[in-house]
Amino acid sequence: MPFKIVASQCTGCSACEQECPNVAISEKGGIFVVDPKKCTECIGYFDEPQCVAVCPVDNTCVLDMARPRYAS
Amino acid sequence: MDVSAERKASDGSATMGKARQAFTERMSCSGTGAGGMAGCTPHAVSADLTSEIWEKVKNHPCYSEEAHHHYARMHVAVAPVCNIQCNYCNRKYDCANESRPGVVSEKLSPEQAADKVLAVASTIPQLTVLGIAGPGDPLANPAKTFKTFELVNKVAPDIKLCLSTNGLALLDHVDAIAKCNVNHVTITINAIDPHVGARIYPWIFYKHKRHVGIDAAKILIERQLQGLGVLAARDILCKINSVMIPGINDRHLVEVNKEVKARGAFLHNIMPLISSPEHGTVFGLNGQRGPTAWELKTLQDSCEGEMKMMRHCRQCRADAVGLLGDDRRAEFTTERIAALGHKYDVEARKAYQARVENVRHAKVAATRRQLAELADCADAVKVLVAVATKGSALINEHFGHAKEFQIYELSATGAKIVDHRPVQLYCGGGYAEEDRLPTIIRAINDCHAVFVARIGGCPKAELIKAGIEPVDEYAHAFIEKSAIAWFKRYLDRVKTGEIKHVERGEAATAHASIISAA
Numbered sequence: 001m002p003f004k005i006v007a008s009q010c011t012g013c014s015a016c017e018q019e020c021p022n023v024a025i026s027e028k029g030g031i032f033v034v035d036p037k038k039c040t041e042c043i044g045y046f047d048e049p050q051c052v053a054v055c056p057v058d059n060t061c062v063l064d065m066a067r068p069r070y071a072s
Numbered sequence: 073m074d075v076s077a078e079r080k081a082s083d084g085s086a087t088m089g090k091a092r093q094a095f096t097e098r099m100s101c102s103g104t105g106a107g108g109m110a111g112c113t114p115h116a117v118s119a120d121l122t123s124e125i126w127e128k129v130k131n132h133p134c135y136s137e138e139a140h141h142h143y144a145r146m147h148v149a150v151a152p153v154c155n156i157q158c159n160y161c162n163r164k165y166d167c168a169n170e171s172r173p174g175v176v177s178e179k180l181s182p183e184q185a186a187d188k189v190l191a192v193a194s195t196i197p198q199l200t201v202l203g204i205a206g207p208g209d210p211l212a213n214p215a216k217t218f219k220t221f222e223l224v225n226k227v228a229p230d231i232k233l234c235l236s237t238n239g240l241a242l243l244d245h246v247d248a249i250a251k252c253n254v255n256h257v258t259i260t261i262n263a264i265d266p267h268v269g270a271r272i273y274p275w276i277f278y279k280h281k282r283h284v285g286i287d288a289a290k291i292l293i294e295r296q297l298q299g300l301g302v303l304a305a306r307d308i309l310c311k312i313n314s315v316m317i318p319g320i321n322d323r324h325l326v327e328v329n330k331e332v333k334a335r336g337a338f339l340h341n342i343m344p345l346i347s348s349p350e351h352g353t354v355f356g357l358n359g360q361r362g363p364t365a366w367e368l369k370t371l372q373d374s375c376e377g378e379m380k381m382m383r384h385c386r387q388c389r390a391d392a393v394g395l396l397g398d399d400r401r402a403e404f405t406t407e408r409i410a411a412l413g414h415k416y417d418v419e420a421r422k423a424y425q426a427r428v429e430n431v432r433h434a435k436v437a438a439t440r441r442q443l444a445e446l447a448d449c450a451d452a453v454k455v456l457v458a459v460a461t462k463g464s465a466l467i468n469e470h471f472g473h474a475k476e477f478q479i480y481e482l483s484a485t486g487a488k489i490v491d492h493r494p495v496q497l498y499c500g501g502g503y504a505e506e507d508r509l510p511t512i513i514r515a516i517n518d519c520h521a522v523f524v525a526r527i528g529g530c531p532k533a534e535l536i537k538a539g540i541e542p543v544d545e546y547a548h549a550f551i552e553k554s555a556i557a558w559f560k561r562y563l564d565r566v567k568t569g570e571i572k573h574v575e576r577g578e579a580a581t582a583h584a585s586i587i588s589a590a
């Protein structure tokens with residue numbers, strides 16, 4: 001499952017964009033979004049999903065349950 | 073917003089101690105022109121470093137309480153990312169009426185920021201300092217921060233650069249800081265004991281991991297103190313900010329003060345916690361209160377040994393513009409800058425600043441003459457007075473128009489600024505006129521007198537009733553000189569028995585009371 005950003009809670013600080021090892025996060029018209037095709041849940045890079053670890057608002061970067069888990 | 077610190081290797085502390093002491097002497101006779109020491113005792117000139125430090129700070133409103141009357145600073149908000157979480161910060165909300173660190177209305181790119189600096193410097197010739205302080209942590213946004221400094225160095229080389237950081241990433245960027253000629257760094261250090269720190273910082277993001285609790289505080293504090301040491305060793309001036317949080321770090325800050333002194337910080341600024349449920353911060357929501365004006369002053373006094381304490385800090389927003397206490401940021405939004413069309417005239421700025429230096433000289437000389445008259449009264453009496461000012465170190469504000477009062481402590485040794493009390497709502501509205509006067513009186517209730525350029529009959533009577541003497545006879549005169557003259561007369565009147573010296577009560581929590589009234 002890739003991660004997604006709960007837009008209503010996002011402060012737009014861009015911390016996640018800066019940390020994502022897959023360049024999966026970008027800003028579109030002031031809103032930060034995860035490209036589900038690029039997100040690997042940080043598998044292969046770090047122990048923790050970086051967007052979750054750095055985001056200042058809890059439960060804003062969350063697993064997108066509508067999609068299957070990432071398989072390397 | 074941010075919290076940070078840095079550390080000084082103890083082998084250098086002896087020389088730094090001397091430099092700091094010389095610096096303090098120099099500050100107390102501030103007002104001397106570039107390189108000039110007119111009127112100062114000769115021993116202050118001893119070390120080269122001293123002149124160097126004076127050069128670095130003499131036009132900086134935040135580092136020199138004397139300069140803050142005359143020079144302006146601006147912050148550009150190019151740094152949205154933060155790498156730690158503080159319990160007094162909530163980066164989710166942006167309130168245009170709010171004035172506290174971490175709050176900002178408009179995020180800028182480095183190019184937009186450089187344009188803004190040009191526009192402001194062309195309009196406000198007193199502008200001498202550009203700072204990057206947020207809204208996140210500048211060093212968690214290194215590319216944008218250093219790009220901005222580089223551009224400003226190019227277009228406005230006479231502007232001094234400074235930055236405020238929580239210190240977590242400081243060690244990684246010391247070279248870049250030196251290369252951009254940043255000569256002032258502020259590190260926010262709220263604790264040196266991880267157990268205290270853990271109650272202030274819920275987590276940090278360090279080396280691709282989120283650390284929590286004691287572990288997080290320990291890493292942060294170590295990095296802050298090491299950073300301070302490295303910067304001090306490289307002669308980059310370091311100021312330490314600490315937020316005073318009653319019941320959490322209030323007593324501990326005395327230890328922090330000792331530690332940062334020993335590690336080479338040259339100024340320590342203890343600020344009150346600003347906390348209210350509307351801010352949505354952890355401290356705001358759990359009812360953590362800020363300190364009272366008296367608690368803050370007592371702590372600042374107890375830390376004021378050989379090290380300069382800073383009393384005039386306004387806890388500016390990350391996009392503040394103008395003289396401390398007179399925010400002009402609304403004039404310089406991105407659209408307005410584009411419409412302004414500006415030319416940068418270094419010569420005009422120099423001429424203006426030379427005039428300011430003359431005024432500073434005159435002021436210092438006047439204060440010194442007045443002080444000489446006080447010399448014979450070896451009285452131990454100390455009183456506080458409030459001053460309404462628009463800047464330039466003059467009593468030049470109408471009582472009713474004052475957004476804040478500067479608080480001076482008067483004693484046989486002279487006049488010293490110790491606080492400033494905002495008396496206006498951060499989020500206006502709902503504040504009836506008739507409520508304003510009692511609120512002001514509460515905010516300056518510990519003062520014996522209030523100095524104003526003008527005052528109406530009604531507030532005058534109310535003030536007298538509250539035991540605060542309204543003084544308007546020094547309208548448009550220098551603050552310190554006037555305050556000392558008034559104080560001399562006060563002592564004389566006490567001596568002749570015309571009046572009786574009584575201690576004043578406590579003032580309401582300046583910052584918190586105003587916010588909670590909102």
Ligand code: SF4
Nearest residue numbers: 020039041042049051
């Ligand atoms: S989980 Fe990792 S890869 Fe996926 S968006 Fe977050 S940072 Fe990027």
Ligand code: SF4
Nearest residue numbers: 010011013014016055
């Ligand atoms: S880190 Fe969180 S708040 Fe910041 S932009 Fe990403 S999702 Fe939004």
Ligand code: SF4
Nearest residue numbers: 134145385386387388
């Ligand atoms: S926050 Fe304090 S140190 Fe920073 S610019 Fe404002 S007054 Fe100066």
